[in-house]
Amino acid sequence: MSSFKLEKVLISDACDPSVVDILKSRDIRCDIKTGLPKEQLIDTIKDYDALIVRSNTQVTADVIAAGKKLKVIGRAGVGVDNIDVQAAKQLGVSVINAPGGNSISAAELTCTMLLSVSRHLAQACASLKNGVWDRKSFSGNEVYGKTLAIIGLGRIGREVAARMQAFGMKTIGFDPLVSAETSQTFGVETVALDKLWPLADYITVHTPLIPQTKNLLNDTTIAQCKKGVRIVNVARGGIVDEEALLRGLQSGQVGGAGLDVYEEEPPSRSQLIGHPKVICTPHLGASTKEAQINVAKEIAYQFIDMIDGKPVAGKVC
Numbered sequence: 001m002s003s004f005k006l007e008k009v010l011i012s013d014a015c016d017p018s019v020v021d022i023l024k025s026r027d028i029r030c031d032i033k034t035g036l037p038k039e040q041l042i043d044t045i046k047d048y049d050a051l052i053v054r055s056n057t058q059v060t061a062d063v064i065a066a067g068k069k070l071k072v073i074g075r076a077g078v079g080v081d082n083i084d085v086q087a088a089k090q091l092g093v094s095v096i097n098a099p100g101g102n103s104i105s106a107a108e109l110t111c112t113m114l115l116s117v118s119r120h121l122a123q124a125c126a127s128l129k130n131g132v133w134d135r136k137s138f139s140g141n142e143v144y145g146k147t148l149a150i151i152g153l154g155r156i157g158r159e160v161a162a163r164m165q166a167f168g169m170k171t172i173g174f175d176p177l178v179s180a181e182t183s184q185t186f187g188v189e190t191v192a193l194d195k196l197w198p199l200a201d202y203i204t205v206h207t208p209l210i211p212q213t214k215n216l217l218n219d220t221t222i223a224q225c226k227k228g229v230r231i232v233n234v235a236r237g238g239i240v241d242e243e244a245l246l247r248g249l250q251s252g253q254v255g256g257a258g259l260d261v262y263e264e265e266p267p268s269r270s271q272l273i274g275h276p277k278v279i280c281t282p283h284l285g286a287s288t289k290e291a292q293i294n295v296a297k298e299i300a301y302q303f304i305d306m307i308d309g310k311p312v313a314g315k316v317c
Ligand code: NAD
Pocket: 078, 079, 080, 099, 102, 103, 106, 151, 152, 153, 154, 155, 156, 157, 174, 175, 176, 177, 178, 206, 207, 208, 209, 212, 213, 234, 235, 236, 260, 261, 283, 284, 285, 286, 287
């Protein structure tokens, strides 16, 4: 039997109710208090031994330090960029995430973006809704036979590959942790990054935002791409340099972009968002009923595994 106990959990972002049902079944009290200003969060956290967040709550070092009873922070999603993991580690607070629950949803949005960018779906829809019957401006491209470069061949990158292969795309990719033999098993030919840029008709990124991936797509790498390359980012803002992307779109070097995530959220670069060749969504990759149920359950069951002394799949620290 483990000595790890949880009594009171604070849920500070909107999560699927299944998280509460599962924790309550083990007599754990859950309080939902969303949208707390930082000072209030700091004042509130002191009474709780666990915190569950999505991406809205900024779990900074001072918030963690104020949680005198805090034992674990659960992130109902993948990215832990809103949690100061280093501070949590130093203060002996575990951080766990829900790594697989929203992969399919994020992959499906990526494929939707790739197809919509190819067929100007959002622009044509907006035009017709404005009363314009314009069949000339929105002629697009087939994705069939085109090359899709996938940077980051983890959970989501692989799901995107499988789906776009069904559309007849050739899939190439790069991931420093995935060997050529492994990537062959899911139909992706690995290519060194410097060789990848000129081969791609479409590029999609599926890496975390870390120093090695910050501004991975920039003026220099975009210039090495085919003219008219389409770029999709459903991973993290900052992997694609937004100013370089805008310059690429303005010069025609980039033929279109699909963006779900931004360097700043909500995004401040209205010229990029407003560019006619950009389709954009407000960080909706995981915003499906299925993904939200999955990540809520994944976090709740991991809390219970901790209590039961079992290994925890999503342990970040
Ligand atoms: P994952 O950990 O399964 O895969 C990430 C892959 O990136 C790993 O295989 C890793 O080796 C690779 N990688 C790391 N550094 C790299 C580099 N320098 N170059 C190329 N590859 C590199 O993660 P995942 O679940 O596939 O998630 C991918 C991204 O999508 C994350 O940033 C995550 O936060 C984001 N995400 C966004 C949404 C959304 O709502 N838009 C939803 C889910 C996930």
